Amino acid sequence: MRALFTGALPRTVLTVLLALVMGGVIMQVSGKDALNAYQVLFNSAFGNERALANTLLAATPLIFTGLATLIAFRAGIFNVGVEGSLYVGAFTAAWVGFTFVDLPGVVLIALAFAAGGLVGGLWGLIPGYLKARLRVDEIVTTIMLNYVAIRFTDYLVTGPFFVPGMANAMSAEVTPQAQLPRLVERSQLNLSLVVALVVFLVVAFMLRRTTLGYEVKTIGSNPVFARWIGMPVSRTIMLVMSISGLIGGLAGAGQALGVNYRFVSGFSRGLGFDGIVIALLGRGSPVGVLLSALFLGALRNGASTMEMFTRIPRDLIDIVVALVIFFTAVEIGFNWLRRRRPTPDAVPPPGSAAEPEKEGVRGNA
């Protein structure tokens, strides 16, 4: 485990550096001053308290969705459906927030988060059940259910929960005591970050120390073995998908209660998909997810400020992000290819002479 971490960290840093350098080259080629751009970007992301707060604000939903994706990846499940969970979770939390207006703030916020998480979890359970019981491929079902979630919540705020007089499709505002308290002045950074950090601790502990984490790891590394040794594979898959959806739901709840104060149709624009990038960049570790979410948050936050002060469009930062994804994917792809090659059964201790026994050699005749 430690070897994996020390090996992974330099490679991740290299990936990120490579993307930044390539992005810089692109800026130079298009006639911008790349060094200046990165300086402005850095200052806008970390330069003062407000910049830092806004970076954390941008990172908050990414921490949630990164962790949600991570836990599924660890179990070998390619859950692309965090985006959907986020939408249903956000609407549910907002609904609680504008419906139970008589409840005190603490209770209402807890209830809204719980409801958002619960509905998000149930949303994740659908593809989980289909995969565990009927062996339906989760990539297809989760992608499709994303559309269902996005369209269905859009329908809700244009139909049953339509608020007359609103220009855009959005729900009523949540009652003031349901709006998450802010953590610093002059920034929207709010309590949702604290919830995200709590989720981070819970997930890290769950993966390292609990029977579920152990089962997740085993199923993710060798599902056949997990079944043969008697692990409850189907149950674990459903549980993991529910937890993944639950965390996605919390992400949505945090955005609805802490940033928009209502449900806005189409508000996410891919926060759930960003979770995939973050989980990959974080290389399967919760700490890695935390750092990657911060990094991506800094880029996003810095880019919008940078756009104001330099002539560099934020699209260029999107290119850098895309390059990060690209290099990460390439590297993971290489590892995957390397693993796919027949592995030596016998790796003898150094010094002894023996051949790695390779089976099923291809490529003749």
Add this chain to the structure above:
Amino acid sequence: MPYLELRGIRKTYPGGVLANDDITLSVEQGEIHGLVGENGAGKSTLMKILYGMEQPDHGEILLAGRSLKIANPHAAIQLGIGMVHQHFQLVPNLTVAENIALGAEPRKGLFADQAAMHSRVRALSERFGLQVDPAARVSDLSVGLQQRVEILKMLYRDARLLILDEPSAVLTPQEVESLFSVLRRLVAEGCTAIFITHKLYEIMSICERATVLRRGRVVGSVRTAESSPAEISRLMVGHDVASPQRTPPNANPRDRLVVRALTTGSAHRSTPLDFTIRSGEILGVAGVEGNGQSELIEALLGVRTGVTGDIVLDGTSLSRLNARRRREKGLALIPEDRNREGLSRPMQVWENLASATYYRSARASVLDLGGLQGAARDLIRRFDIRVSSEKSAVSTLSGGNAQKVVIARELAESPAVLIAAQPTRGLDVGAAQFVHEQLLNLRREGVGILLISADLDELLALSDRLIVMFEGRILATFQRDAATRQALGLAMAGRLESEDAP
């Protein structure tokens, strides 16, 4: 002048594994040359170098006196070198002729010339005495016939030097005999063959000379007529090999595992299986692989759907229990393919050792890490697993040590019944001996053991009784004393003793 000469071949794999160290070998024209050695001795690497799949770091290859560099298998085929792989490389739903000609079809316009293809294949098979119907579909052929197709594929490409990689591993004894007569015919027609094996009696009966490898080096080159199996085995292993010591069978056996009318829902004609394993008994299961053994294992373990019939362990029916509950009742398994079914290679040794029992010591779903790691250290000591720490990844272990991890885990809980499937596959002689001792110890302690193996020697050495599986059913049962290689071989091929041998 020798036909083929390898001089000072040396190959180090990335990671520093010295697979071949200064190997020199010569093969005469028209010879069947044996290449013997344990798993990991360097046989496959050497042949991959000869077939162009690997490049040597040092050394020279001379064919008919000419020094060659063989860049890839295609170049090897051009030079007349053909390899018959242990795992056949055939397209099951094409015909024999199509498989043989694949990639080198005679053409008629845009299409393959079926008539020319068939006649060429027929001519080849008659010339070399390899009877097989060119129009038959490969999926309908027996393993022995599929192997003939593999050989024909090489002859079709004018191979003059044939490399046969463990060709007998998948054959019944009778099929081995017929393979041998094919080889003799090939040699008579001017071919030369290198025969890779670790079975001594095969070397003695088919090869004139044999080269023995151990740990990547040539440790001897013998003329079989002047040598003995004992000498070759000593060369292979480096010391004398003791055969396992059996104690007399249990005087008062009781039934430990009773299987009644078990059907596994496999593609085979589903004939119900009935057998009983008593305490202190090793019931051997012989049979060519793919005759229902895997399905039987899955059915017994409880990881297969569509199973009917009853499985009773020490009086408790297992049929309705899942794999975990069955294990709790005392069932243990050494699986056929340890890397797929028995281990998680990226995970640590202690995690693999704990995988059957981790949940029992957990409190409120929190693992007892200290306890599990301590128990793992005890098992590592008790089973002499060579590993630097219980936190090493299983992927860093040798095949023998990885198998010890499986065995340690399965025996830690004192099982009532152990299913041991191919327990020594891919292990060197020392590790295999360890496994055999463990099985015999369990037998002495009254455990019931189902031993499924493709290795007849292993079955004959250990089993108290033997059953032969053929096409999903139990074709024959032998008491230990009545079981002979010959009788087992016939039954494995689906023929009973009373019927005429071919």
